[in-house]
Amino acid sequence: MVSSNYRFTEKHEWVKLEKDVATVGISAYAVDELGEIVFVDLPEIGAEYEQMAEFGSVESVKTVSSLYLPISGVILEINKELLTTPDLINNSAYEEGWLVKVKISDEKEVEDLMTYDEYQLHLESL
């Protein structure tokens, strides 16, 4: 379930904050649009990104979607499970299908992101 500490981007990534560590994934809507995910390209641990910088991609059979980091930071961990079972994203977009964990550099950036309810409104406008 999506708890209140999830925030969303217009490009359908989510971020869950726990102190200064953020877990990042893609929304159920994005997963639905992509269909069966067959490949995930994730960054190296230690790589540093600005907010909304491209950090990887997810692929279905016929599309490649870039991944954008919702919040600036350094990659602490990647979800290695996805390298062999990318369909975890299809089965559990908000939990087991997480992509990366990031040590965030600026907490205030969270304010730029949408809450779950705001994101739902955003989806309706599409």
Place this chain on the structure above:
Amino acid sequence: MFYSPITQAQREHLLKEIGVPDIDALFADMRAVGKASPLDLPEPLSELELKQFAVRLAGQNKHTGAYISFMGGGSYDHFIPSVVGHVISRSEFYTSYTPYQPEMSQGTLRSIFEFQTMICELTGLGVSNASVYDGASALAEACVMTINDATKRTKVLLPSTLPPSYREVLDTYLLPKSVTIQTAGSQDAVCVSEEEFISQFSVDFAAVVLSYPDFFGNMISYDRVISAAKENGIAVIMLCDPIALALFKSPGELGADIAVGEGQPLGIPTAFGGPYLGFMAASEKYLRLLPGRIVGQTYDKNGTLGYVLTFQTREQHIKREKSLSNICTNQGLLALAATVYMAYMGPHGLRRVAELCYKKTNYLKTRLASLPGVTVLNTGVTFREFVISLPCDAAKVGKALKAQQIFAGIDMGRFDKSRKNQLLIAVTEKRSTAELDQLAEAIKGCL
């Protein structure tokens, strides 16, 4: 009415249906830009006239149907079994499009799957694509596969004995990508030694290219070079002749990462240099870096076995500016020709072709080495091709032999003036012992 089957009456009917007064109304937008000058072309010819004209034009070319050919240098006069032409002349194959809709393209898809399998078998590597334009572009694409920003390796090492045109194509493909090309072996070398590769290895190299055989027909001790390359983390690309693959240890067995080559010897006519067939195979870890199309097996929703284009997200039509190659096509019909050729030959036939080439080449080598003033410049194992030095210009010999209906080989002076007394001679399974003797006698007559 040319090939368009629309009558004048139909044209008028169609215009009426569309609701425009005349054809010009459909082109008003173009007219508004400015009236294009008339098409500057010769008058159309009837089919009969055109056929007669084409036969005359073709008649101005000498060809290997009438000459005994010893020409190679990247294009070889191998035997083409009748089945090849008959299969690829079926218009369901040659008039079809890229198999994007698998339900109506299983013929093409199955044949490409067969092609990939055969290329994997020949090269001993795990994955093959559906082919690229030719040997030179296959080699260029292979080099690109090994360049990876993360490794900071930006150099490739090439032997000086690559076919000269391949080297030029690599320049065209790699220099804009800021790849540095370095050469092993001197410009006047006939064979590049293992040491000459190994001594240059460093962590700056992404890849080394080894020819199998090289432009002059030499095979070398690949395993030594390959193990040294591995120690330095350098990817090994082998440029292979497909017939040689039936006789010599495969790149996979030798430990190469990628094997590419020109597929023309597999049932494709010399045809003034094209269309040919570039094949590419690699170990599994390179799968996502392979350019071009790949066919995979799967099942339809009724559980029926079938084939589809797969891993398409690598390709330009999906990945656009993020794809590693801009290639859109393969050489579909030529891949089919090669597949039929290999199916015809089978494992034993292809081995026989390779052995015949090998033995005939060695027979001729010995024969020519005994001629006064002639030196065979190759010293080790050679396959299907070798180079001799003559006591006179190779061009002179070539000219004299043409008068005897023989294409003597390739005058190396066309690539390098300092090699003008060198003649590159290719011997395929098509050349009979009598023809080999005839060549030797004819060369003797020129000395």
Place this chain on the structure above:
Amino acid sequence: MKTVIFDYSEQGKSAYRLPADPHTDILISDIEEAGLLRAEKPRLAEVSEVELIRHYTKLSTLNYGVDSGYYPLGSCTMKYNPKINQDVAALEGFSAVHPLQDEEDIQGILQLLYELEQYLCGVFGFAAFGLQPAAGAQGEYAGLLIMKAYHADQGNAHKNIILIPDSAHGTNPASVIAVGWKIRTVASTADGRVDLADLKSKLSDDVAGIMLTNPNTLGLFENEIAQIAEAVHGVGGLLYWDGANANAVMGYFKPAEAGFDIAHLNLHKTFSTPHGGGGPGAGPVGVVSKLVQYLPAPRVEVQEGVYKLMTNYPKSVGRLHSFYGNAGILVRAYTYIRSLGAPGLKEATENSVLLANYMKSKLADHYQIVSQGVCKHEFVISLKQEKKQYGIRALDVAKRLMDYGFYPPTIYFPLIVSEALMIETPETEPVEAIDAFVEAMIQIKHDMIHEPQLLLNAPHVTPVSRFDEVKAVREPRLSYFR
């Protein structure tokens, strides 16, 4: 189920018949001594000739070619491939010529290549064409290298941005990256043409040029081409014409006369050479006079009636092919042009445009046509509404068309149209075939409302049905023995 040649393989069977080995005295032991002998033979199939022929004949029946029926693939120009082209290319004087023969012995093929270049200039207005690119993508690559060399010579090596409309083929951006440049995307207007205001806002000193398909991928002519040319030339950029849609312009529009500087053609589209199940093609690159010196070498020139293969072009962008490109394809295109001449090519353009507008008018009451006004040789339908209303996607319509005996149109392209169907009408289609296609499309519209399962489960008549493409990627099987 037996699907591939290996399924028929049986030890002891063979098709090959080769001469006996006359040199049994020559041994292959020196290969063994060198440690190079292959121990295990490759598992190529072992089959008899009759089984081989039956297998590939069977495979051919699982395919669909232009000779089987109408191929409405947009931007692919699946026109009829005249049989004389095949016969001419098969003449020994063309097919059995070695590429490194002496010039004096290949005057026929050199004359053909020289004249073909002249003819292409005569049709599109360029000063010269390089015939070496083996396909459209290689033509693009060559064209961009030419642009790069030109800018470098002009002291403008900093130019590294190519403008590309959002409606462009994916090859365009891939080619730009391949030459080491970057892209900047130009938006389309609501009617699908280049947004001139957006284009102007994207111009800057580092813009090297623009790649434009005209008519564009919606089948619409970019009628503001003069303004586009002025704007791009104004910042020192060049105009690149993607000739994918060249079938729509012959006799009516010469890109070089309208400001384009570089172009590639697809001879397998416009000039009737067969697509071969995905190749070989040919992608000549054309240029205006100031760029001729940069064309790929070698090139054919004529001196005192003698045709020569010239390599001495110090400014050339280099070589793209092992030899001179797909000569056998160039022979076919040459034959086609000599068959048709100016009146035939003009008629080809007229009739393809005529058929497209005819079909568009017939379908306008049934589908949402994105290409508004007079279109050129193709047009685009969007099934956005149908998807919302009936849950039917472009893919479903495409698959259902197979049940009517047609190859489907191009789908999901251009990317700026959701649920796109892109339909082209080559001039070699009889009106009767076009009418039958229209009828099928109207029936499909009816079925999607009343019997959507017919579409969702389509195709029904093909030997295989929709595939599990996810399985193909997740459990890859890319070769028979692995």
